[in-house]
Amino acid sequence: MDQQVTATLWEWMKGPGLRVLFTVVSAALIITALRTLTRFLIRYMEVRGNGLHQMEAQKRAKTLGSIINSTLTVIVAFVALMMILQEFNIKIMPILAGAGIAGLAIGFGAQTLVKDVINGFFILLENQYYVGDIIKVKDVAGAVEGINLRRTVLRDMEGAVHFIPNGQITQVANLTRDWSGLIVEVGVDYKEDIDEVSEVLNQIGQELAQDGEYKDVVLEPPTVVGVIDFSESQVTLRMMGKVVPSKQWGTAQELRRRIKKKFDQAGIEIPFPHRVVISPKKRE
Structure with a gap:
């Protein structure tokens, strides 16, 4: 009896048992290789971060790496398990059918959550913000x-x-990726010479870019790009430049302050609404 069991076991080890061992070793090697590739991906994502975003890039890389590792490990382990069960003459089709039905039920019930997670994964992967x-x-x-x-x-x-x-x-x-646009619109009276006003505005932009407080903020000095509008009381010119991310609002405020001060010195009029009030004469 013992000899018969030993012989049967030996026959199984030479056939299905060897295939089971091969499946287990292959799965382990595949998981190891996938984890190595994931580590390279994490390092690549960490390198893409710089300056203030370095820690954020590292945090995202670790999060994504953990998700990728876990997902791929589960997939490889599940496939290996199905192959091993076949070697024990266990029918896997009912198991796959049951898993498919359960997956559909969970996916339908958590459809919104799955959509959020998938989209969030790509937001993090692509470093959109x-x-x-x-x-x-x-x-x-x-x-x-x-x-x-x-x-x-x-x-x-x-x-x-x-x-x-x-x-x-x-x-x-x-609005703050790589650089931010600095846009300021300036209205002047119709009597002013547009070329002279443009020259003054360009000078103000150059002075702002060379100022010690703003030279590291302004990437491209704001210059006049042209006349953009004729309204009832003014001609509107637009200035455009580039600044470091998120500094456009404060820089625009400083630019407007300098424009007002320079216009006052140069006698350039900034139009404003006028109101004439006529009072009726009192009857005696």
Whole structure:
């Protein structure tokens, strides 16, 4: 009896047992290789971050690396398990059918959550925005205070906090990526010479860019790009330049202050509404 069991076991080890061992070793090697590739991906993502965003890039890389590792490990382990069960003459079709039905039920019930997570994964993977960036999602604009796989947290200019599911972020505008545009519109009276006014404005832009406080902020000095409008009382000129991210608002305020001061010195008139009040004469 013992000899018969030993012989049967030996026959199984030479056939199915060897295939089971091969499956286990192959799965382990595949998981190891995938983890190595994931580590290279994490390092690549960390290198892409720089300056103030370095820690944020590292944090995102670790988060994504953990997700990728876990997902791929589960997939490889499940496939290996199905192959091993076949070697024990266990029918796997009912198991796969049951797993498929359960997956459909879970996916249908958590459809919104799955959409949020998938979209959040690609937001993190593509580095669409960082914590501290100012972005605009549909009609909501504000500073990013938090990002995870499920939602993005924005704080608008009024201090209100918006929790936006990542699945709803189909289009996003990053207002502070790489550089920010500096745009200032200046209205002058019709009697002023446009060429002279443009020369004064360009000089103000150059002086701002060379100022010690703003030379590291202004990437391209603001210059006049042309006349953009003729209104009832003024001619409107537009100045455009480039500044470091999120510095456009403060720099624009300083530029307007300098324009007003320079115009006063040069006698250039900035038009303003006039109102004439006529009082009826009193009857004696």
